Amino acid sequence: MSKIVKPVVRSRYRRLIGKEYYIFKRWLQWHFSFTSWAKVRETEMCKHTVFDHKSLIMRPLKNVDMYLQENKKTNLKIAVSKLNNTLILPGQTF
Numbered sequence: 001m002s003k004i005v006k007p008v009v010r011s012r013y014r015r016l017i018g019k020e021y022y023i024f025k026r027w028l029q030w031h032f033s034f035t036s037w038a039k040v041r042e043t044e045m046c047k048h049t050v051f052d053h054k055s056l057i058m059r060p061l062k063n064v065d066m067y068l069q070e071n072k073k074t075n076l077k078i079a080v081s082k083l084n085n086t087l088i089l090p091g092q093t094f
Contacts, residue, residue, distance in 0.1 A: 038088040 010018070037085070057076065058069050088094050 031033045036089075036092045038086055038094045039090065042085045042087040042088040 029035075057073050058066060060066065061069075086094070
């Protein structure tokens with residue numbers, strides 16, 4: 001049987017510095033790595049659909065009030081508006 005490890009309790013100052021450190025580290029990776037990121041925005045629709053998925057946005061979940069899913073709906077709308085029509089070319093990272 002595996003032992004459950006409790007998270008380390010850190011001070012507020014340490015959490016703030018740690019958060020900023022990882023944000024800066026990610027920024028450096030994005031700007032100075034050799035990764036080719038998908039940037040091209042296609043204005044016309046693609047002729048071929050590679051993958052299509054449909055899922056209920058608002059669905060009843062156990063022990064979760066439906067009004068709490070409104071934020072999920074809003075976040076998905078924002079994400080789709082930013083990602084829609086992004087063309088991922090071979091070798092690029094999304």
